[in-house]
Amino acid sequence: MPTATVTSKGQVTIPKQIRELLKVKAGDHIDFVVEDDGRVLVRAGTVHVSELKGLLHRPGRRTVSLEEMEDAILRHGEQRRRGTGRQVKIDRGAGRRSRKGR
Numbered sequence: 728m729p730t731a732t733v734t735s736k737g738q739v740t741i742p743k744q745i746r747e748l749l750k751v752k753a754g755d756h757i758d759f760v761v762e763d764d765g766r767v768l769v770r771a772g773t774v775h776v777s778e779l780k781g782l783l784h785r786p787g788r789r790t791v792s793l794e795e796m797e798d799a800i801l802r803h804g805e806q807r808r809r810g811t812g813r814q815v816k817i818d819r820g821a822g823r824r825s826r827k828g829r
Contacts, residue, residue: 745769749769750775
């Protein structure tokens with residue numbers, strides 16, 4: 728099990744094995760998550776963009792191209808300008824939402 732020593736300034740050098748496991752390098756951020764039972768989890772706070780691939784994938788849904796996304800954004804913007812899109816009204820008092828224009 729890798730170990731590290733805390734300096735008088737409160738600094739720790741993360742062992743190479745752990746840096747490689749977390750895929751962190753100089754300048755990256757590290758997150759410390761304190762669990763209810765007192766355990767502390769250490770995880771990389773910086774994620775490389777390549778690790779995000781598939782993050783939004785939902786089984787059973789087809790892949791959408793960038794062109795389709797851009798078209799949908801344009802259509803939605805046109806609907807908002809004309810006021811014909813689906814609108815959501817938020818009832819602030821009860822914390823409920825109702826849909827209009829379906």
